[in-house]
Amino acid sequence: MSFPELISREKIHSRVQExxxxxxxxxxxxxxxVVGVLKGSFIFCADLIREINLPITLDxxxxxxxxxxxxxxxxxxxxxxxxxxxxxNVILVEDIIDxxxxxxxxxxxxxxxxPKSLKVASLLxxxxxxxxxxxxxxxxxxxxxxxxxxxxxxxxxxxxxxxxVGIYNGEV
Numbered sequence: 001m002s003f004p005e006l007i008s009r010e011k012i013h014s015r016v017q018e019x020x021x022x023x024x025x026x027x028x029x030x031x032x033x034v035v036g037v038l039k040g041s042f043i044f045c046a047d048l049i050r051e052i053n054l055p056i057t058l059d060x061x062x063x064x065x066x067x068x069x070x071x072x073x074x075x076x077x078x079x080x081x082x083x084x085x086x087x088x089n090v091i092l093v094e095d096i097i098d099x100x101x102x103x104x105x106x107x108x109x110x111x112x113x114x115p116k117s118l119k120v121a122s123l124l125x126x127x128x129x130x131x132x133x134x135x136x137x138x139x140x141x142x143x144x145x146x147x148x149x150x151x152x153x154x155x156x157x158x159x160x161x162x163x164x165v166g167i168y169n170g171e172v
Contacts, residue, residue: 003159003166006148007141012123012165015140016044019121020051022138023091026119031055032089035081035110037102038062039160040095043152044123044140048093059083063102075105090115091138095152096124100132107134124148124165141165 023032031054036045038060049056062079090110094103103120110118121138128145143165149155150162159168 005164006167007165009163016047017051019138023052027054027089030089032091033057033083034091036060036093040152041093045093085113085115087116089117091119091121094122097122098126098129100130100134104132104134
């Protein structure tokens with residue numbers, strides 16, 4: 001089964017390297033805690049931290065707000081981070097910022113723990129659907145209003161393994 005390619009494996013790789021260099025410049029000589037938002041960001045997060053030449057502590061948080069192709073409008077924490085972030089540099093790594101609900105809720109939650117800095121890195125941003133405005137410090141790609149799969153993004157748990165970002169066309 002094949003889906004229309006929106007962003008190639010090569011473009012993703014190149015952009016991840018560029019983002020890593022930006023992060024290195026911004027945090028030169030400092031440690032960072034990278035928090036991947038599961039499950040969608042795991043591939044982007046893994047590729048990103050391998051390109052960053054700084055001391056990194058990796059943690060994950062698992063949240064859910066989607067059923068099928070639609071946001072439920074509610075955020076559920078399935079797994080919380082273990083790291084203590086007070087006084088630390090934290091980068092939240094997200095696969096896609098769509099409505100903005102997930103990341104804005106996480107930003108509010110993390111700020112309560114008084115990190116030294118809190119930044120957001122996202123593979124994708126879909127401005128056509130934004131409902132909760134958020135600042136994205138490290139953005140790989142802005143996309144049109146498509147439901148996308150691949151490179152960690154899924155449709156009901158499937159297609160995360162695709163090496164590119166594709167447009168889900170409803171095929172099963």
